[in-house]
Amino acid sequence: MGCCGDEENDDDILNPLSPNSTTTQSVDSSDDDSTISPMNSHFSALACRDTLRLIFEKLPIPDLACASCVCRAWNSVASDQEIVAKSFKSPWKLKHVIGKPASGSFWRDNSLAKFAISHRIARGDSVASLAVKYSVQVMDIKRLNNMMSEHGIYSRERLLIPISNPEMLVEATCYVEVDPCAKREVAVLYLEDGPDHKAISSSSDSSLQNNGGSGSSSSSNSELGKKRVVESLRRxxxxxxxxxxxxxSIADGDPRAALSQFSQDLRWETHSALA
Structure with missing residues (x-):
């Protein structure tokens, strides 16, 4: 029964859709086609390497890592050294990052803890004085340099200092290095001089090794014995x-004298702390 008392024609239910409904359906289908997905032609725009480079260069490190997991094409672009380095530098406005990391995971973390200042040890330096100079904590310096005691400062050429002020990285140049004492890979900032002296020392060391000749076996045996003594002292x-x-070294290779000197220094430190 219709609203006006007329009988409703049951055949209308089986009639095809009206033109208006057909138009609406076609509009909806066209909207679905505009969605970018691998099922339509619009996805080809995101397979172009030039387009991907323009997009990926603006991504932060975490998003760049996610993009590399989408497909092989994206992975090849997202893993590009130039793009990764640019994303690594972007948050801190670095000018250059020089050096190739020993591990590919180096680029995954670009937090402030990934950077450090190189401080060349000078006469009179101590961990406490360096902490005051660079406005950092003593424990942070020890942790970064893998130090258990402050006495370790005297056997090193330099210390890595945590960066407390991010403004120091603006327009700066950092060098990717693996510090043998700290046993970690960091982006090092040199405030006074560059790392050129390290290359000179390494080249001179290699030339000495090449000129060693027949004495290489005896020197290796002495080095092995020295390592055993150091290991015993460390324990x-x-x-x-x-x-x-x-x-x-200050005991001229005598382990007993080294232990005696270490005990004297410990007693002096304890007395100074109680005074």
């Missing part, structure tokens, strides 16, 4: 390798 003193090596 006895409960310190790191650098500290044990320092006390062995």
């Amino acid at each position: 006895s003193m409960h310190v790191d390798d650098a500290t044990a090596l320092y006390y062995l």
